[in-house]
Each structure stands twice: as C-alpha cells, then as structure tokens.
Amino acid sequence: MKSLEGQVAVVTGGSRGLGEQMVRAFAAEGADVVIASRKLEPCAALAESVRTEFGVEAVPFAVNVSEWDQCDQLVERVYERFDKVDVLVNNAGMSPLYDRLSSISELLFDKVINVNMKGPFRLAVLFGERMRQDGGGRIINVGSIEAMTPEPDALPYAMAKAAVHTLTQGLAKVLSPEVRVNTLQPGPFLTHISRAWSPEFKAGLEERIRLGRCAEPAEIVGAALFLATAASSFTTGTLLRVDGGWA
Numbered sequence: 001m002k003s004l005e006g007q008v009a010v011v012t013g014g015s016r017g018l019g020e021q022m023v024r025a026f027a028a029e030g031a032d033v034v035i036a037s038r039k040l041e042p043c044a045a046l047a048e049s050v051r052t053e054f055g056v057e058a059v060p061f062a063v064n065v066s067e068w069d070q071c072d073q074l075v076e077r078v079y080e081r082f083d084k085v086d087v088l089v090n091n092a093g094m095s096p097l098y099d100r101l102s103s104i105s106e107l108l109f110d111k112v113i114n115v116n117m118k119g120p121f122r123l124a125v126l127f128g129e130r131m132r133q134d135g136g137g138r139i140i141n142v143g144s145i146e147a148m149t150p151e152p153d154a155l156p157y158a159m160a161k162a163a164v165h166t167l168t169q170g171l172a173k174v175l176s177p178e179v180r181v182n183t184l185q186p187g188p189f190l191t192h193i194s195r196a197w198s199p200e201f202k203a204g205l206e207e208r209i210r211l212g213r214c215a216e217p218a219e220i221v222g223a224a225l226f227l228a229t230a231a232s233s234f235t236t237g238t239l240l241r242v243d244g245g246w247a
C-alpha cells in the first residue's frame with residue numbers, strides 16, 4: 001500500500017520548482033493531485049506528465065493566490081471535482097527584487113504580503129475547516145529561512161514568511177486533533193529563483209550552509225512526504241527546517 005493511496009493533495013505553486021517535486025512525490029505515493037499556479041499551461045503540462053507516469057488523477061488549476069476571491073474559487077472547484085482533500089501545500093511564493101528598502105512601493109509590498117501570507121491564510125482556513133468536517137487532513141505551509149535570518153534584500157518576504165509560521169501554530173490549535181498543520185522551511189534550493197543569483201551571491205549562501213552547498217529541488221521530497229503522510233502522525237504546529245544547516 002502506498003502512503004497516499006486514495007488521497008487528494010492540492011499544491012499551490014505546483015507547476016515548477018519545489019511544488020513540482022512535491023506533486024510528483026505525492027503522485028508516486030498514489031495521491032490524486034491538484035496542481036495550481038497562475039499560468040494554466042505549465043500546470044496542464046505537468047498534470048499530463050503525472051497522469052501518464054503515475055496513473056493518478058492530476059487536475060490543473062489557474063489561480064492567483066494573492067486574490068481572496070480566486071482562493072475561494074479554487075476551493076469550490078476542487079470540492080466540485082473531489083469529495084475530499086487530504087493534503088494542502090501552501091507552496092506558492094515569491095520575492096521580487098528592489099533597490100533599497102525605502103524604494104519599496106506600497107504596490108510591491110502588498111504583492112509580496114498577498115502571495116506569501118494572505119493567500120496561504122485564506123486557503124488554509126477554507127481547506128482546513130472542510131478537512132476537519134470530513135474527518136482529517138494535513139496542511140503544509142512553506143516558509144523560508146528568511147523568516148529566521150532576515151536580509152534587507154527580501155525584508156517584506158521575510159516578514160510574510162514569519163507570519164506563515166504564526167499561521168501554522170494558530171491553525172494547529174484551532175484545527176486539532178483532526179487536522180495537522182506544519183511549516184516546511186527550506187533553505188537555498190536551486191529552483192527557478194536561483195537563476196537570478198550571481199556566482200558571488202551563491203558562494204555567499206554556501207558559506208552559511210553547514211553542508212557547503214545549495215539543495216537540488218528533489219531534496220525537499222523527504223520532508224514533504226513526512227509531513228504529508230501518517231509518518232508524522234504525532235507532529236503538528238512545528239517548523240521543519242530543510243536548509244542544510246543554515247546559520
């Protein structure tokens with residue numbers, strides 16, 4: 001028996017990067033998957049690949065998690081399609097570049113807070129309540145090491161990611177014992193976002209990592225499966241660092 005056989009997992013930001021790795025890992029363990037991001041086409045392409053490779057249902061959705069209404073629509077449409085949801089991964093996130101802290105516009109600030117904090121709140125609350133009514137589930141909120149060691153080049157993002165862990169702890173209390181809620185906190189991973197890193201910037205990151213290197217995207221899978229499955233049956237409200245020993 002696979003560890004997620006007959007279960008349904010929703011992954012925001014599921015079209016690429018860490019989200020894609022989690023989608024593939026959950027499907028390999030037997031889960032039907034909902035792959036959600038702003039652009040439908042990459043979600044649809046991944047869904048096709050997942051159906052073929054793993055023989056599960058894979059449903060693409062276009063959603064901007066920054067928009068409250070779009071979060072609500074995602075939840076409605078997922079429950080039209082599936083009777084229940086077992087796992088939600090609030091993974092969609094981003095941190096746009098800016099020159100200096102005082103140059104951050106209100107627009108940019110709101111954008112960062114909305115995608116990294118507002119959307120995860122709305123989705124976790126809506127899916128969490130339904131999961132509890134339906135008897136159980138797991139929510140994984142993807143945080144960031146920036147929340148613990150904030151840098152000036154991503155301060156609004158760091159603030160939002162810190163709030164994600166506060167959300168985790170609050171919902172772990174509200175939704176217990178049926179629904180377990182945890183934060184998965186990555187360190188530097190070589191995903192799409194790392195394309196913007198200069199060699200000097202990457203070397204600076206590596207100096208702060210005990211293992212001396214950045215992670216390959218697939219290295220998120222072990223921790224994600226732990227939090228998504230019964231392997232973590234006595235774990236809720238916690239923060240799991242997957243950062244190679246970031247300091």
Ligand SMILES: NC(=O)c1ccc[n+]([C@@H]2O[C@H](COP(=O)([O-])OP(=O)(O)OC[C@H]3O[C@@H](n4cnc5c(N)ncnc54)[C@H](OP(=O)(O)O)[C@@H]3O)[C@@H](O)[C@H]2O)c1
Nearest residue numbers: 013015017018037038039064065092093144188189191192
């Ligand atoms: N990679 C790292 O080093 C690192 C470190 C710490 C934390 N993290 C966190 O890990 C998560 C995944 O990061 P990643 O490196 O895999 O990023 P990525 O490769 O840039 O992928 C981001 C995903 O989020 C989607 N997305 C972005 N904005 C969205 C929005 N407003 N609504 C819905 N979907 C949206 C993107 O698709 P669309 O463009 O189609 O929307 C894409 O699927 C993020 O929360 C990030 O903050 C990453």
